[in-house]
Amino acid sequence: MNYQEILEDIYKSIKPELKRGKVADYIPALARVKKEQFAMSITLLDGTNYSVGDVDKKFSIQSISKVFTFTKALNIYSKELYKRVGVEPSGNPFNSLVQLEYENGIPRNPFINAGALVVTDSLISYYKDEYRALEKILTFVRDISNNSSIDFDEEVAKSELEYGDRNLALAYLMKSFGNFENSVEKSVSTYFKQCAITMSAKELSRAGLYLANGGVDPITKKEFATLSQTKRINAVMLTCGHYDASGEFAYHVGLPAKSGVGGGILAIIPNVMSIAVWAPSLNRYGNSHAGTLALEEFTTKTGLSIF
């Protein structure tokens, strides 16, 4: 069975699952998204793409953007970054303040909200202001996607900010511990714009290609991370990519991957391919319900887990 057939098989078997779970509803802009949509797209190292479903439909990548800002910050700060954020699974929901308080404002990893806020804050510090930082983040995402049209959705970003009290709380708590450098309001607003980037499954699978190829885009030959950084980003995706269900995901799927509440998941098979899946309905951990199942079926069918 070739990849295209496998994807089509998965699409068929996953269809009944699309109505289960529920779409993220904490902001109106996300709550409106129709449940029964699905797309899955893989891009091989030579650029070949196999896709199924609504592969050109744009969705909000949300927390998947954290992988890209983490890459960027790692480029800039290298080991220095770890004074401000760890690489340890949290054992707590994605937006918990408990652990952050016990651990003196140092977030456990760059993929929980507190950690991602610190990463964005560090980029704003480096680029001196939040507009330039956002511009650089967008440029980076366009570069790894080899697609200059990628942008964010103003309405979603605005809507998030309106309901963003908990993220403001996280940032102020870190600030009280001296682990936040810029204006909380400006940084959180930049963070929400980065989360509001929209991509299609096809675009997202293309964007992840550098992570499947040791940091170098195999088509454009641009280097986005060193080999060692790439392995480490993948490791953090595996241990921390699905909030408090990261262990479950590693157990069932066995791939480094990052999910977003928009229903997208980016998964990497090192040296083989980049995979994007999208199905807006979420399980109780905030990860795409059908997307997770589709990836599990994919690794089962292809035997391509990292374990």
Next chain:
Amino acid sequence: MNYQEILEDIYKSIKPELKRGKVADYIPALARVKKEQFAMSITLLDGTNYSVGDVDKKFSIQSISKVFTFTKALNIYSKELYKRVGVEPSGNPFNSLVQLEYENGIPRNPFINAGALVVTDSLISYYKDEYRALEKILTFVRDISNNSSIDFDEEVAKSELEYGDRNLALAYLMKSFGNFENSVEKSVSTYFKQCAITMSAKELSRAGLYLANGGVDPITKKEFATLSQTKRINAVMLTCGHYDASGEFAYHVGLPAKSGVGGGILAIIPNVMSIAVWAPSLNRYGNSHAGTLALEEFTTKTGLSIF
């Protein structure tokens, strides 16, 4: 031995303790206060006052103001207030976010910071804007003190706001749970102004008189709380008035009392007197070190604990 002699005895025995502990140093305006100062002042129900030490020296009443805003909110909302704040000791430091998160944004009691912020927020809601709310709080404190000159210190309030990130975090966390009604910035700023009210020990002991007399000022005959409300305010002072050392304080002193990081403590002996003590140096729980000892000596010498 009469009260004056007892106070002078206490002053003498407490003097060596004044240099122990350390002055609140999280804001410059408080850090500058000289350690070796002390004042103790009692006001009996008939208005007689006995005082010792720097009794006319103004200090920042800080959290003691929470007793007054709580009284005010109880007047306005009665039982409805308890939907937004409890009356249970917290078992945690005064500014902890942990419990607040586990308990869905409902602070344990009105004397931890989160609870006091909710109380101030409720007053802003009632008085429609934060300036009017502040005006009403000041008027109330002037009324209970029978002294129209009481005011707050702008510099202290401004300084607090500059270092107020954790309080902003608390307020945003409560807002994310739907337990905060007004602008976080405006409410927190009002809260810091209320905390920056300055009073002398003599003024403070006069201000507490209504709590020693079932809610009615025994001199002016004005009613500031019902008998039942007064008993309950005193009960909350006893169980929650000294943060995570409330049990210790009840154990050693045995009086309803509220401390502030400015080094003041207001203590009530129901039906007998109101006591204010001030010594700026704090113990590790953030309560006046020498002030606590002075009160313990007072109840030991007079046998006037409530137990």
Next chain:
Amino acid sequence: MNYQEILEDIYKSIKPELKRGKVADYIPALARVKKEQFAMSITLLDGTNYSVGDVDKKFSIQSISKVFTFTKALNIYSKELYKRVGVEPSGNPFNSLVQLEYENGIPRNPFINAGALVVTDSLISYYKDEYRALEKILTFVRDISNNSSIDFDEEVAKSELEYGDRNLALAYLMKSFGNFENSVEKSVSTYFKQCAITMSAKELSRAGLYLANGGVDPITKKEFATLSQTKRINAVMLTCGHYDASGEFAYHVGLPAKSGVGGGILAIIPNVMSIAVWAPSLNRYGNSHAGTLALEEFTTKTGLSIF
């Protein structure tokens, strides 16, 4: 209205409440107790007793026994006891391990289970073996009751031990921190026997008399605690006597008191009287539902709160 009339009034108004809540059901021996029973009994300093309801019916005093063992341990160890147990409200359910772990095996107060286990353990250390310790505890309870017939219920004690896994967990956790001196099994078994002491409401109100009279039994003139110790026991009863509803109880009732899951409550009005109330059905905090209401009505009607 005299005391007898007040008690009868309370009995009448409390009756409809007797069916609310539910009887402790974690052990068969307690689950069998009939819900709709009630007794209230007050003993004045001169020995006069007023009672209403099933005043001679024996019930399991359970955690109320902790007041008596705490008194005993305080007699023996004085301040040394506080190296092993605090006097601070816990802000957590009565049998929580969380706080105990964070605080290195030192229980917050002698009235949560961990604290009471440490107190019993300290008595076993002092009396060298668990039988002698139990004997001394029983003798003490007989002495304060002026009633040599007081005993414990073997069946209840056995039943508790069978379902006592969490208490064993608490004791082993303290042992792992070096805060438990004797065999865990033996100490926990002694503790359950002490909890299984049965008394009638009339007997219990008589037993508490020393706490209303500065430590000295006003009838037999025996001293069971110093004045200072007595005040402190009362203070701990007020701040910690009703688990994680101690603040609520202080707020509504305003008296030092200790509850047990058998449905009993012992309350003290310093210098006035000792009160016992019994109603087996519990509220969600594990305290007697109707008993709490009865005490609230009593302090409202008599104005006899300590605040």
Next chain:
Amino acid sequence: MNYQEILEDIYKSIKPELKRGKVADYIPALARVKKEQFAMSITLLDGTNYSVGDVDKKFSIQSISKVFTFTKALNIYSKELYKRVGVEPSGNPFNSLVQLEYENGIPRNPFINAGALVVTDSLISYYKDEYRALEKILTFVRDISNNSSIDFDEEVAKSELEYGDRNLALAYLMKSFGNFENSVEKSVSTYFKQCAITMSAKELSRAGLYLANGGVDPITKKEFATLSQTKRINAVMLTCGHYDASGEFAYHVGLPAKSGVGGGILAIIPNVMSIAVWAPSLNRYGNSHAGTLALEEFTTKTGLSIF
């Protein structure tokens, strides 16, 4: 550079690190082990072994035994096992009770102590008594090692039990939640015997071979787990194998691995080899200090991480 040269290089560069950290000292039997020892041994799928250092010196495998009992329990119970233990990283120290209490007695994963105790308890239930269960565990370890002489150290097991109060606390807590089936004392004692199994680095690397080959011993052809189970065991080793430093380990080393406080680590490179390393001195997370560094150097030198 061939494997033997790589190992020798590592040995050389790791030597100065052997004196850092400290040997497990909670029991005398482990505290006595000399710090400056080191062994590293790899076994390829065809059975070829490369070793360096004290490769035949036996050490206490301690928590590494949890991998083997987990394999065994997965064989027996399959998915049913997950009703009693999860596969999620804990975000807490290995022996914490906090999370266990919040999560109603269901341990986060089989590699923290609580989870391993439940696994051993499940084996005792299956084999009806603790002697037979221990026998079966030993037989299993002998089978995967292809070495019938493997045994446990009575003295270490006895010593652990003497200082095993916290594990008894964990087991009793789980029992109180209904998640423990056999006598706590007997199960904990069996658990300590399993932890006291001694192996040399060479033996341990041989024992892990089935995990590098999809569950089947490539030499004896015996199947110890299905392919799917094997991938999942490896996934749990990656996400949970190093207590609260699992993320760090994945980040720096990038291999599924399990450490023990005896200083051993078993690491798996799927489809390539099994690695054992031993260096008794531990880092602050309780994992072998030099062992972790040796493995990091190994994956850096060979490029053989899974990411």
